Amino acid sequence: MNQVPEIRALQVAIVGSGPAGYYVAGELLAALDEPVQIDVIDRLPTPWGLLRSGVAPDHQNIKSISRVFEKIGGDERLRFLGNVELGRDIHRQELLDRYDIVVYAVGAQSERRLGIPGEHLPGVHSAREFVGWYNGHPDHVDARFSLSGARAVVVGNGNVAVDVARILSLDHDALSVTDIADPALLALQSGGFDDVLVCGRRGPQHAAFTVPELRELGKLTDVRPVVQACELVGAEGDNAATKTKLELLHSYAALSDDPRARTLSLRFLLSPVAIHGTEHVTGVEFAVNELVTDDAGNVAVRASGRYETVPCELVLTAVGYRGAEIADVPFDPVSGIIPNVRGRVMSSMFTGEYCAGWIKRGPTGIIGTNKQCACETVTSIRADLEAGLIPRGPQADIAPLDELIRERGVELVDDDGWSRIDAHERAAGERDGRPRVKTVARRELLELASTTTAPSASIAERAVAVVSTDLPLSPERP
């Protein structure tokens, strides 16, 4: 009765295995002075979130950040529980019953829309869908895009807009050495646009894309960046990055005699007001904007009253991701984030819930920004632990999460399962001279994950897996 109970390990669940989730895990493993057990849960059978399904396949240097996550994931205090979706397979309360701390790092699962007529026409897609498709995200495996014509229009001026424009412009040789999803490689190979137009509603000094992404556009084979000098007039940068971007834009504006056949156009001060077409998109109508400076020196964008229609066969909207509500976790629908103070989820009582990454601060920043963000959340967790806010009673006498979800018939992908997928993809990549050949169908991922233990799937399931992935460039099927 008077025995001092042995201190049990702190039980932590991290929902989401993207950069934010892994950086939280890494910080907790490094910073906590006490025993800890971390379960990283993901709704996909594969970890790494947007590092796998967002970062462009020709940016393998960025993808190599995975080695940091592999190191964190290799810690014996951490488990990966893949193919488990909060709100579908498990409930928030079931996490709260089993873990001292729950961290939501689910990212931004939705996107902002333009809200203009014609947005739902065939041939108009969100960049998010296109990015998911070329990166082999299982949710987008069945997407289809019209990928040939005179022009594709990309609405947006951030790095996602530049990424999708570059992927549309790269030649087959450049793409075929990457881990781009095979269906996308094939479709892009047989398609192509004479011009890919990227447009922003504000001026060139306001463009959100970063210097390396803009610089890269000047180094594409057989594709010439096109900038209209008149759209740069009067644009000035108030920091080093903006100055560099404007210098690059001016250098592209001077390239007019370059013989490279295809073009990638960067245009500014264009707000889309309607998408034209009846059966399929035929063009985008823009309101032309102008910059005005008020007495205080603030630069604002206003409509000039002029309009311009640009014919095109494909429209990709890249005007920002947006957080989506998960299960019954507190959510602010206006800002699209979980309401929080330095990563502590705000609700009526203290629940030991935290958040990190895009669902905490909104969909901005680069991968490294999530490390900073994760550090802040872990600092809050440590402060709350030290303040005794996180009660540490005896271990709850209930089935652990992995048992619970297996009982429910969920095909859990654990660390071993992911290792099998990873090894298979890398081996297939080695044969083809690529970093990896991604398996894109969820069914096939689950089969790969369970190859050594599970009995073989039903014939019907196998037929589905084969049909949906039967592509010439895919590796041999087991």
Added chain:
Amino acid sequence: MSSTAACSVERNLAVTYVITQPCIGNKDGSCLEVCPVGCIHTDETSEQYFIDPAECIDCSACVAACPVEAIMRAEDVPVAQLHFISLNAAFFAA
């Protein structure tokens, strides 16, 4: 494959980004917080941070994070500060 392999070899041998004069005495450390691979280091005797070219993935996160604009691509380092490239190499050679 050859182009990918060449790229990664080149990346590991070449200096990507260099931390220059303004870091000295500042050592703000914002770069460390955003570096996704943790390749920025220092020691007690050094007055500045250094970027390990073998670990750097050339993402430029540190460039934007530096409050004193001390980090630049190796080819952009002004002549007067070229010795910082050698200082950087010397730190990791030790």
